[in-house]
Amino acid sequence: MNRRTRTALLGSALLLTVAAAAGSAGASDESKREAAALTGKAKLYRTAGDDITFSFDAHLAAKDKADPMKATGTFEWSHYLNGEGAWAKAKVDCLVTGGEVAVVSGVVTDTDLPGAKGTRVGITVHDLSRHDRLGYSWATTEDLGPKDLPKCVGSAPFEKVRKGTGGFTVVPWRPDF
Template sequence: MQRRTRIAAVTAALLITPGAAGSATASGQGPRQHHGHEAAALTGTAKLYRSAGDDITFSFDAQLAAKDTRTPTKATGTFRFRHYLHGEGAWARAKVDCLITGGKVAVVSGVITDSNLPGAEGARVGVTVHDLGRHDRLGYSWAATEDMGPRDLPKCVSSAPFEKVRQGTGDFHVVPWQPAL
């Protein structure tokens, strides 16, 4: 395996980490529920399935206000993620800078504001969620950005939702964006 590929793989593994659910739970604030005031929203928490037993959690509280429906880059909120295996790993929290949804699929991006992974703060990351009820799926930008550093990642860019959510843990909720065209 090339050195660059190995570094990207290790970074991706560490970047999928603990701030996600831990911060929301620790602060006593879970994701907000949709109340019809948003043009689009992504909320919820889920653990990813990994046969090796990795503890990978993603949590979202992102919304686009109705007044900003024509400008997805005015989305607000946070998302968190963590990835641990055998007690080692990392976590990160990102401030949302873009949210686009369509049907039951959401793409959200943000800049990492806090993490225990050295050098992660300031990097932009993107996540895609497919809200399938009990069978939600998820993808993330760092799965496909070996040649493009995360700091150069455009807003609202991610990968297809290729990861499976661990059964019984997914509660993602996507509010579809319906801008007047």
């Protein structure tokens, strides 16, 4: 075998070895990656000047990839106008994401809103970088809605996030169907 052929074969073998190593490293990274996540904080835009903040720290571990109801974490929100309002914190009980959209639900564990503790709520987030949007299960009710709201139910993300505050990150869920 001449020197040129040997050099080309050796170079090809080296490239194949590097590509295989990179591929297996990528596969192991994929298996370690969370199955889904929703994190971040933002304020909603309201022309009346309402101070409305939502924050999320919701995760579905890779080992629980097949069951979004094993998600963990918390989310919280507050809504104030002219010094009056309330806040609440919920423990995550379901997280489903797809592309840039996440639906998270949870049960209110702490709040200063009378009658809200123990209520399940759901929120939908559309992660659009600087133009995130958000919707919540109580959008069409006067209170936080029915206590029997199913897990992972939210409304369409109809609210606009205030300019400069969008900071949601959605890790897409990729179930094995």
